[in-house]
Amino acid sequence: MTPESQTGRPDRAALSASAPAIELKGISKAFGPVQANKDISISVKRGSIHGIIGENGAGKSTLMSILYGFYKADTGQILIGGQETEIPDSQAAIAAGIGMVFQHFKLVENFTVLENVILGAEDGAMLQPSIAKARELLTQLAQEYELNVDPDALIENLSVGHQQRVEILKALYRQADILILDEPTGVLTPAEADHLFRILRGLRDEGKTIVLITHKLREIMDVTDTVSVMRRGEMVATVNTDETSPEELAELMVGRKVLLRVDKAPAQPGDSVLEIADLRVTDEKGVDRVKGVSLNVRAGEILGIAGVAGNGQSELMQVLGGMRTGSGTIRVNGAPIDLSGARANGQARRELGIAHVPEDRQREGLIMEYFAWENVAFGYHHQEKYQRNRWLMDNRALRADTEAKMEKFDIRPPLPWTQAKSFSGGNQQKIVVAREMESDPDLLLVGQPTRGVDIGAIEFIHQQIVALRDQGKAILLVSVELDEIMSLSDRIAVMFDGQIMGERSPTETNEKELGLLMAGMTGDA
Amino acid sequence: MDVLPKWADVILIPLINLLLAFIISALVILAIGEDPVFALKTMIQGSLMSTYGWGYTLYYATNFMFTGLAVAVAFHARLFNIGGEGQATLGGLGVALICLSIPWPHWTIAIIAAMIGAAAFGAIWAAVPAYLQARRGSHIVITTIMFNYIAFSVLNYMLVNVLRPPGSQDPASARFPEGTNLPTFQEFFAQFGITAFRGAPVNVSFLLAVAACILVWLLIWRTRLGYEIRAFGHSESAAVYAGISPFRITVIAMIISGALAGMMAINNVMGEAERLVLNSVEGAGFIGIAVALMGRSHPFGVFLAALLFGFLFQGGAELGLWTNIPVQLIIVIQALVILFTGALDNMVRMPLERLFLRFRRVG
Known part of the structure; x- marks a missing residue:
């Protein structure tokens, strides 16, 4: 039996060539009280690349899951190549000529x-x-x-x-005639992403239809022909890509004007706060993750570490934050810190004035089952101001502290008695950022500060990081988002395979050069 | 998002579970040709309708409070301590060694020393598996079960070879001296000329158990240690991030857990038997798991669940006395309660959540 003869496949030769490849009419889907998709209609032209953009939780993934047969829509119609098609499961989706490339590969x-x-x-x-x-x-x-x-x-x-x-x-x-890609570039270097886009364009030119789900405006502008914007479960606009701008798309996504560029004055670097010399880290499996890294960060500057995920940045941050042991020397304010002994832990680091916004807020930065007020001093719960007496913690002080931070960092909903897991990604991150920044550190470690965070919160968190720099704090930033590194950093170090490939000034480099370094190629060597 | 309001989660679900367990128990009783209504009457009559019945119900409940709290504290650190039985056994040994060591002048002094002994022996018995888990990765469920068996053997050896009075054929210690005998409720009320709790073993340890419930509540929800224990239980990676040592929390949580289980011996060894015998724990360590499950690991929940299981134990004994229902069936009823409140929790929870969701959408 050949794949062509699988059941349920529409006879494509008979379909009119002018019919849209995908047409959704009035799709709605609710999960309990949450309306994930509200009356969505969209039409994707055959042989085009169609982008779907929206913030986390806007309903992009739900919509694609309906198209791929993971969920059944409450109401609405799906038309594939002009024919109404039922897609009860992924088998049916494949039979209808739909292929899906997931964010997390299924290999x-x-x-x-x-x-x-x-x-x-x-x-x-x-x-x-x-x-x-x-x-x-x-x-x-x-x-x-x-x-x-x-x-x-x-x-x-x-x-x-x-x-x-x-x-x-x-x-x-x-x-597959129709290819859906869900956030395909999250794990790729810029060069790999460019290669992927070349492949997609080639496929399009052969008549395939491509749906690209992403939250990166730049990719949408680069590669798509048309783009649909989703916000809070609704399709707010579909436009031709060459007739729009990133600013307009961002505004459509968020529902208000957004500042895409970070406004910041030139850095006024002071004394060296963090000095790392020949740091080495070996993980639990005996694999060398950090292979002799030397760096330094001065007061009042942001050092950004660019790199594809998994090249030792996480381990570097974990050693600095006391979550992992390593060898070499790290000095903070001139004094060497303990890398493998009794004081190589998060609490000792905080006492030295090192605050840490961890890469994974759900697994590390927060206790998801704890209320906001229990999370607001997590890691700082030993401090005098949170103790009522020798035995008991001062929960009232914690709650008062929470209310103050919620107001200052615009955390919504501003209710201390809300579990961390009930906040949106952006507000969860704001809780972590508020806690770490308000601890008045000398050095702030920031890992992936805006991963899974909506645009509005990204803007706010970026402003806070720059404000902290302007107060004369040293900031070490790790991010896999090159845009973020480029716009926030005063200096950029690129990490590849556990080593620093080079340092660049953001004003004197470009994405192409950084991309080569991220792939392990030293252009000037 | 939590679908159910708190009251439904804490009160409604356990009640429905309990009701289902009782309905199935009634069907089983019907199936063997007995009258379930009469059986329930007998149980209530025998355990709740006289101070004598209450005296036994509260006595059992005291045991279950200690072992239930022990399991609950470990649960908060996501450690499954199934070793309550062995820890309580060792606690009994600690109590016996203390009580037999010197002629105690008064029970108030003896009980303090005995508490320390019971807690220390129970704690040591829990600390070894905790250390093995934290340093060597040996799973605590496996090691605590194995430690139960070792505890029985240790007790056996100590009773036969060390504590048995010369000439006695019985593998049991000598009677504890007069000065260690704890006042029972009967003696307490007799001071005021009230005759109550006659012949029932409930004693001053009950108050100790209630105090333990309050202290555990304070520990878990009001102290820094409790905060760290719960944080570790929810997410080990987050605990490491915050600088909380997994090793320290694992060992400390198990030491507290073991100490609580060990202290049960104040009730059954010092308060009731007044000597150490083989198998004095009688499964209370295992019942503690069910009590903690049903009580949602909350000290107040543990208190209520311990009372329920005290009632089931005493009522079950009465059932064996006054009806033709075989003793084994009482274990079946207890098992059904454990099954419904512990293992089959989701069976009731899911339909109930759907019901609440529908109401919410209408409203």
């Missing part, structure tokens, strides 16, 4: 590329015919679209960019 790590491509679409009981067929197709696709991957490589040995290509190949092997 079997210890299978080869070929095995992964045919998984679930094998013809008959014997594997060999399918493998031979897939190999042929892969060779052909590699030539046509720069989709080259070694068919016999194990997935676990491939880079993230290549793994993503395997996901695309999987969809193409299943004869």
Whole structure:
């Protein structure tokens, strides 16, 4: 049996070429009291790249999950190639010619590329015919679209960019005409992202329809033909990309004017606060994560560390924050700190004036089950001002403190008796940022400050970081968002494979140069 | 988002669970040809309708409060202490060694020393698995179970070879001296010329258990240590971020847990038997798990659940006395209560959540 003869596939030859590839009419979906999608209508032209942009929780993923058969819409119609189509499960979606590339890849790590491509679409009981067929197709696709991957490589040995290509190949092997990509560039270097966009354009030119879900305005502007903006479950606009601007899209996403660029005066650096010399970190599995990093950060400046996720930035921050042990020397205000002994812990670090906004607020920065007022001193709960007497904590002082911080950092809802998990991503992050900044540190470590945070909160958090710099604090920023690094940092260090590849000034470098460094290529060496 | 209001979560669900357990128990009793209404009457009559019945109900409840609190404290640190049985056994050994060591002049002094002994022995018995978990990664469920068996063997050895009075055939310690006998409720009320709790074992330890409930509440929700224990229980990675040592919290939480389980011996060994015998714990360590589950690991919940299980124990004994319902069926009823309140919690919760959601949307 060939994939073409699978049941339920509309006879595409018979469809009029002018019918839109996807047409959604009046789609609504509620989860309990939450209306995730409200009366959404959208039409995607065949052979185009259509972007869907919106903040976290705007309903983008829900909409795509309905299209891919994970959820059933409460009301509304789905038309594929002009024909009304029921999509009760992902099998039906595949049969209708829809392929999906998820944010988190769904690959079997210890299978080869070929095995992964045919998984679930094998013809008959014997594997060999399918493998031979897939190999042929892969060779052909590699030539046509720069989709080259070694068919016999194990997935676990491939880079993230290549793994993503395997996901695309999987969809193409299943004869997908419509390809949905959910936040595809989150894990890629700029060069890899550019490559992906070339592939997508090639596919489009061959007549495939591509839906790109993202929250990055730059990607939308770069690669899409049309773009739809979602806000709070509603489709607020669909426009041609060349007739809009990032500012307009941001305003549509948030519902008010947003400052995309960070306004900041030149840094006035003072004395050196943080000096790292030859820092080395080995993880639990014995893998070297940080391989001799030396850096220093002065008072009143922001040092940004750029790099693709997983190149040792997390481990560097964890050592600095006392969550992990390492070797080498780190001096704070001239005094060496304990990297592997009894004082290598978060509490001792805080006593030295090091505050830490961790990369993962849900697993590290907050106790999700704790109320806001219990989280507001988390890590600082030993401080005198939070104790009622020798035995008991002063919960009333904690709540008063929470109310003050909620007002100052505009945390919504401003209710101390709300569990951390009930706040939006942006407000959760504001709780962490408020706690760490208000501890009046000498050095602030900031990891991925705006990951999963809506645009409005990003703007606010960026302003707070710059304000803290202007008070003369030293700030070490780690982010995988190159835009964020470029706009916030006074100096940029690029990390690759546990080492610093080089330092640049944001005014004298560009994304291309940084992208090469992030991929481990020292352009000037 | 929490779907259910707090009162439904804390009161309604346990009550429905309990009701279901009783309905199925009634069906089982019907199936063996007995009268469930008469059985329930007998249970209530025997455990709640006289001070004698209450005296037993409260005596059992005292045991369950200590072991229930022990499991609850460990739960808050996400440690599953199934070793309450062994820790209470060792606690009994501590009590016996203290009580037999010197001729105590008065029970008020003896009880303080015995509490320290009971708590210390229970705590040590819990600290070893805690250390193994925190440093070596040996799972605490496995080690605490194994430590239960070791505790029984230790007790056996001590009773046969060390504590058994010369010439006695019985593997039990000598009677504790007069000065260690705790006043029972009967003796207390007799001072005022009131005859109550006649022949019932409930004693001053009950007040100790109530005090323990209050202290545990303070510990968990009002102290820095409790804050750290709960934080560690919710998220170990966040605890590390905040500088809370997982090793320290694991060991301290288990020491407190073991000490609470050990203190149960004040009630059953010092207060009731007044000597140490084999199998003095009688499964109370395991009942403590059910009590903590049903009480949602909250000291007040543990208090109520301990009373319920005290009633089931005493009522069950009465059932065996006055009806033809075999003793084994009482264990079935207790098991049903544990099954419904502990394991099948979601069976009631899910439909109830859906019901509340529908109401909310209408309203």
